[in-house]
Amino acid sequence: MAGKKQFDLDTVLDAAMIQFWRAGYAETSVDDLSRATGLNRSSIYSSLGDKDALFLRCLERYATRYGGKYDAALSSAADRPLAAVRAFFAVTLDRIADPELPDGCLVAQSAMAIPVLSSAVAARAQEAVGFQRTRLRAALKAGGLRDETAEAFAMHSAAVNQSLAVMSRTGASAEQLRAVVEVTLDALARTLNLGNRGE
Amino acid sequence: MAGKKQFDLDTVLDAAMIQFWRAGYAETSVDDLSRATGLNRSSIYSSLGDKDALFLRCLERYATRYGGKYDAALSSAADRPLAAVRAFFAVTLDRIADPELPDGCLVAQSAMAIPVLSSAVAARAQEAVGFQRTRLRAALKAGGLRDETAEAFAMHSAAVNQSLAVMSRTGASAEQLRAVVEVTLDALARTLNLGNRGE
DNA sequence: TCTATCCTGAACCGATTGGTTCAAGATAGG
């Protein structure tokens, strides 16, 4: 070894991720990334690869970080499915409420841009959206919902979760976003009660 | 007058609108617009203004065209609120199902890009999202919902409507999108029944 | 036919895009 790394990789990746998150792939130039990370252009290429590779890495980082939180929120679904889904949405609402982070959602942002993304990036974005549906479906099944009902609610909840990203960018307040979620939670609560009564 | 217009304005505007709709503002160059419309670069500038003005015009066109359809769908809300809201979502689902048109939604697309749009365009996009909530709220109130309930359902329905744009871009099937909507419609149906029983 | 009007293609502008190269400087291990 020799000269040590003169920047913190985690800090740099976070800065790049936030830049992509805020402005999107197309509206982020390598110069923007250089400014955001404080790294020189040539350092970005030598240390992090080209724009596509870096974006993919940021998408991965985002999916891993928040994917973990979503999984944790849903972990209690078998015992208390309603509270679990509420916690699921709280992950998104808390993230939006955090003034340190941009509004919106990097995955939703990328999903909207799929027609103009490279196939590798598009596939990864599509996969990330699919994961949300998968973890919701598993949680809802564990919570006692019939297969088709779980599937429908998983799809619906994943969609509503993405919609929060859109609405937050239009300046929707925290209360308004909560209202969006509450309608879904009410519907789930009634469906769960129906199932309990039926057995 | 002299030399007649050598292109059909409606056709050209539709082509430009679809280009923006598919690729978004940032990923659409004036060259792309030239190719999509068949018009020369200089013709675009002299006849339609610069990129910003043209985008604004396309956004206006989009909002007017589909705004009218949404209004028509909701017009029967006083008599049959559930059917009206179902028709509201059908406007979006039909549009997504149309193979002639891009997936997604120009308004949702623009809303996601608000942080990097010019203030005039951003304001217009924000306004367009607000209109959806307003027309839904008015329809739901006319349908007999209490003010707060109408407000919550309007917000929720507008959000779900936007989410269809995101989900359609990830390759969601028509049945999956219908499932997303059906959960919302079920919730509305039960809320409407509750109100009827209460009086 | 003449002429005013409109549209066309092509060239041009400076700025910025993603991407590459390289000499010079900083650093830590030997």
Place this chain on the structure above:
DNA sequence: CCTATCTTGAACCAATCGGTTCAGGATAGA
């Protein structure tokens, strides 16, 4: 101290960006 390794800034590249200009062709009314 010396050297191998890493980072840095700056220059450079071709391509494209949004935007402008202009000569010439096409057209319709007079």
